[in-house]
Amino acid sequence: MNPQQWKTICDRVADDMLAHTRPFVTPLGTEDDRNVGLVGTGSYVARENRRFLLTCEHVARVQPMHYRLYGNDDVFEHQGPWIMERHPVDAAFAxxxxxxxxxxxxxxxSVPYERFAQLHAPIERAEILFFRGFSGENSRYAFGVHQTNGSGYATQEKDxxxxxxxxxxxxxxxxxxxTSQTTPEATAEMKFEDAGGFSGSMVWNTRYLEVTRQGGQWTPEDAVxxxxxxxxxxxxxxxxxxxxxxxxxxxxxxGA
Structure with a gap:
């Protein structure tokens, strides 16, 4: 395929994955007497009969921690414990x-745990990978409202x-x-100079090349x-x- 065809494919995969993953993801923020701000990104995961919020330890250690549920502007403070471990693990769940x-x-x-791959093993380095998160540069506090704008990115593993x-x-x-479906309003407002805030985002192997080279019709449900x-x-x-x-x-x- 030529560069324009590959560009068109990446455009479509990014938009499809953005819509697919939007319900799974939440901004994680904190608030005290002096500051309101974004700390990182979290994702909801379901395993067996349990549901948990997954992020990095360096995000979760900031307390109190607030989260949202997609489709509603209410902000909730997590009242229960976090299970976390510092670097080199740097992971946490609640x-x-x-x-x-x-x-x-x-x-x-919630992302079904069955959609977690057994191994990080894309078919090749050219495979399209994807993540959705909330960066601090696209987060602002004004008129008593903390606004956070999420963004999704199609990328690849570096050789x-x-x-x-x-x-x-x-x-x-x-x-x-x-992408072609990005609105003019979002294009004008979105910044992407500082990746701070993406910590805790889940990285997806879209499996686009894997599926299509086997003759299949790719959908976001193929991603892991x-x-x-x-x-x-x-x-x-x-x-x-x-x-x-x-x-x-x-x-x-x-025991997640």
Whole structure:
């Protein structure tokens, strides 16, 4: 395929994944007597009969922690405990009770744990990866309302990087472009110079190349969780993610 055909494919995959993942994700913020601000990104996950909110430890350690349920502007403070572990794990989760989930009318959904891949193993480095999160530069507090605008990105794993504990995603703001379905209003307002706030986002292997090269018709339902986004490395222009096999092992050991 030529570059324009690949651009069209990435455009479509990004828009489809953005719509698909929107109900799973929440901004995580905090508030005290002096400040209101975004801390990071969280995702709702369902395993067996339990539901939990997943993010990074360096996000969850900021208290009090507030979250939202997609489709409703109400903000809730998480009252229960967090299970967390510092770097090199840098992961955290908090059980979300049924009463908390039913506290308002919403369209939020939880990612079934079955959609977590067993391994971070894209068919090739050209495979399209995706994450959705909330950056601090697109968050503001005004007139008593904390506004956070989420954004989704289709990217790829960087060649010859990472190790058994980490993989790296391209993050080059000057090369970022908007998809065809991005509204003029969003285009005018959205910034993408600072990745701070994306910590805690789930990274998805869209499996687009894997599915289509086997003759299948790709949909976002084919995508699987392949990692947890943990840190922005400005020196290498990459976002660092923890492979899903380690995330799974930690969650299961902690009884998520």
């Amino acid at each position: 059980p979300i009770s049924d009463p908390a989930w039913a506290a308002c009318s919403h369209q939020a959904q 010859n990087t990472g190790d058994a504990q980490i993989f790296e995603l391209f993050w080059e703001p000057k090369k970022t472009r908007f 969780v392949t990692g947890l986004l943990r840190r922005w490395d400005t020196a290498t222009k990459t976002l660092l993610a923890w492979p899903v096999e380690h995330l799974r092992a930690w969650l299961e050991a902690k």
